[in-house]
Amino acid sequence: MIRCACIALVLAGALWSGSATAAVVLVYHHVSDQTPPSTSVTPARFAAHLDYLDENDFEVWPVERLLAAAIDGAERLPERVVAITFDDAYASVHRTAWPMLRERGWPFAVFANTDAIDAGHAPYMDWEALRELHNDGANIGNHSASHAHLIARQPGESARAWRERVRADLDQARQRISEEIGLEPEIFAYPYGEDSSALARLVGEDHEFALVQRSGAVGAHTDPLTVPRFPMASGFDSMERFRLAVHSRALPVTSAEASPPGDGVRDPVQSLRLILAEGDYRAGQIACFSSAGARLETRLAEGPPHRLDIAVDGQGSVGRNKINCTAPAADGSGDFFWYSFQWVQEAVLD
Structure with missing residues (x-):
């Protein structure tokens, strides 16, 4: 298994990353005004x-370097640093985004779902385009072969059969990218x-890091197999939101426990308990919100560590749901510490 818990590295990460105000990963898909x-x-x-x-003196790092520094403490982070990623390997990344990034000399990563590329489906890149990006320094990452809802079992599928199917899917994509x-x-x-926890265990057998699509910065307490990224898409890509995202900091959540327990496609969440380490944030001003934007009732038991109980009361709906928690920075900068929790309720939806 590539990804393991290493106490020395975690402690080093806590020391190094304390000097950084923001370490953020952004995720885009299409860069076009002709796509959904x-x-x-x-x-x-x-x-x-x-x-x-x-214009605001951000450094743009390869995603693998940012994660190794922020989570594993491989090196000291600069004050402002982001990584840029693209999911699905759409052709507009090669045609439109790459020239803009190349002009600035900035690195980026593309996560490829290989079945669509092998089939020659539009609007995906082909392998020649991906090789061109790779030869120019882009990281080509694994986004599965099928781009299926991997957390979900098929009707009548056992846990063992699910593991075998998903492992084969991951291995197929790794093999095609390698070839x-x-x-x-x-x-x-x-x-x-x-x-899901079960999926992360499979992913961690052959991958150093794994990335999700929910808001939050990266820090020493970030789970390397559940790394947050701020999604950027129309309606959520305003300059105001972008500024908030790239200046965000990682709320130091060390444990997140939903009640009732569940993994993968699960029943509604009634409550969520977060355990938080100390940090340069105002714990007494933590606010949590549902996917619909409703402010959720919270109860804080100050530590350290702090314990935050969040009343969800089944407010989720079928499909993906999120709880976003933020706290203002204690230094008066106007920045926010951020954490997002996600679950998939009752069924997967595209």
């Missing part, structure tokens, strides 16, 4: 995002951003 808005940013908006990073690019991917991005 729910998975797209326009070229003009993408250019504005890049301009903001440039076409020349390197086995070390980072995985969950299809639809859907993760």
Whole structure:
């Protein structure tokens, strides 16, 4: 298993990353004004995002370097640093986003679901385009072969059969990327951003890190197999939200326990308990919100560690649901510490 718990590295990460105000991973899909808005940013908006990073002295690092520094303590993080990622390997990344990034000399990663590429489906890149990106320094990561809802069992499928099916899917994608690019991917991005403890165990057998699609920054307490990324798409890509995202910090959650317990596709959540380490945030001002934007009732038992109990009371709906918790930074900067919890309720939805 590639990803293991290493106490020395975790402690080193806590020491190094304490100097950073933000370590953020962004995720895009299409960069086009001709594709579905729910998975797209326009070229003009993408250019504005890049301009903001440039004008505000952000460093743009390869995602693997940022994660090794923020989580494992491999090196000291700069004050402002982001990584840029793209899921699904859409052609607009090669056609539109890459020239903008290449002009600035900025790295990025593309996560490829290989069955669609092998089938030559539009609007995906082909392997020649992905090799061109790789040869220019882009990281080509694993996004599964099928891009299926991997957390869900098929009707009548046993837990063992599910593991065998999912492992074969992950292995197929790794093999195809290795054959076409020349390197086995070390980072995985969950299809639809859907993760579970059982799926993470399979992913961790061959990948160093795994990325989800929910808001939050990366820090020493981040689970390396559940790394948050701020999704950017029309309606959620305004400059105001972008500024909030790239200046966010990682709320130091060391444990998240939903009640009733569940994993994968599960029953409604009634409550969530977070355990938080000390940090430069105002614990007494933590606020938590449902996917629909409703503020949730919370109860804080101050520590350290702090214990935060969140009343969800079944407010979720069928499909993906999130709880976002934020706390203002204690230094008066106006930045926010951020944590997001996700579950998939009753059934998967595209």
